[in-house]
Amino acid sequence: MWEALVEISEFLVDLWQTGNSWARRIIVGIIIFVVIPAVIWPFVLLGVSFVDWLQGTWFTPIVALLPLSGIPVLVIILTLAYPLLSGILVTIPQSRRLLGRLFLWLSVLVFTELAIGLYISVFQVWNLPWLIPMLALLVVVLGTWLFLRRQFGWQRAGWFTAMLTMGIVVITIMFLGAGIWRWAYRQVEARGQSIVSRSAPQSREITRIPLLGEDKPSERFLGPGMIPAGWRYEFGYSGPGEPQVHFDDGTIGPITMEFGVKGGVRRFTGSAGQEVVIRAYSPK
Numbered sequence: 001m002w003e004a005l006v007e008i009s010e011f012l013v014d015l016w017q018t019g020n021s022w023a024r025r026i027i028v029g030i031i032i033f034v035v036i037p038a039v040i041w042p043f044v045l046l047g048v049s050f051v052d053w054l055q056g057t058w059f060t061p062i063v064a065l066l067p068l069s070g071i072p073v074l075v076i077i078l079t080l081a082y083p084l085l086s087g088i089l090v091t092i093p094q095s096r097r098l099l100g101r102l103f104l105w106l107s108v109l110v111f112t113e114l115a116i117g118l119y120i121s122v123f124q125v126w127n128l129p130w131l132i133p134m135l136a137l138l139v140v141v142l143g144t145w146l147f148l149r150r151q152f153g154w155q156r157a158g159w160f161t162a163m164l165t166m167g168i169v170v171i172t173i174m175f176l177g178a179g180i181w182r183w184a185y186r187q188v189e190a191r192g193q194s195i196v197s198r199s200a201p202q203s204r205e206i207t208r209i210p211l212l213g214e215d216k217p218s219e220r221f222l223g224p225g226m227i228p229a230g231w232r233y234e235f236g237y238s239g240p241g242e243p244q245v246h247f248d249d250g251t252i253g254p255i256t257m258e259f260g261v262k263g264g265v266r267r268f269t270g271s272a273g274q275e276v277v278i279r280a281y282s283p284k
Contacts, residue, residue: 041113045060045120049120049126053126061117061121063117064113064121067114068110070113124175124179124182134171135172142164149161204279205277205279206226206233208277209277209278211276213269216269217269218267232283234278234279236276237277240274242256243271244269244270246266248265
């Protein structure tokens with residue numbers, strides 16, 4: 001008799017320890033695979049949206065779709081890790097109902113994460129970053145309030161729900177307005193830069209003239225038609241001394257001298273081994 005009681009007590013202890021072990025595994029699994037990702041995910045989306053806001057890219061909507069893979073991945077992990085237990089749970093009607101409720105809550109969680117991703121993708125929250133914690137606080141307070149109202153049946157406090165909802169709507173409108181303003185500002189800025197770039201004079205290097213000496217005119221020359229009509233030109237030189245420019249009509253002068261629109265063939269003299277650079281500028 002005593003031996004039977006001992007065996008029963010040992011069985012009950014083993015059963016209790018096994019139940020505790022599985023309960024701990026389930027709790028740890030829920031924390032690792034459900035709670036932590038659910039808490040971290042909005043911050044991940046905010047980080048991706050911040051990069052998009054800086055770079056002008058659109059990765060946030062793509063990343064926001066990742067929670068859709070959460071439930072299939074979880075089912076695959078559980079099936080591969082505990083194939084026998086998974087088969088038993090699916091076979092028993094009571095466990096099937098429990099699993100149905102579990103997947104229902106997981107679906108609600110995935111829907112919530114997708115809704116957060118949609119909101120962050122549509123509204124550029126980083127245009128007004130100081131409103132992000134205010135929006136999060138309003139959403140948390142509203143969700144907690146709706147839960148308490150349903151639990152305790154507070155039907156006369158609908159005005160408080162309306163106030164919280166109105167706060168979320170107002171912040172959303174502010175995000176939308178800031179996003180439109182930033183888009184319009186970028187368009188105006190880009191158009192202004194385009195106008196400035198078109199109006200700014202273009203420059204072009206025409207040729208480089210190697211110098212052969214102080215008394216020997218260069219073989220290469222600047223001739224008619226080499227500079228576009230209406231463009232002004234300048235001589236560039238960074239060597240020793242001051243080169244001279246020789247016009248085909250006998251006019252000679254330093255390259256720093258203003259010759260107006262004087263054209264023709266122009267050769268140069270100066271320190272041997274140096275060169276004169278001719279650069280032309282378009283009219284404004």
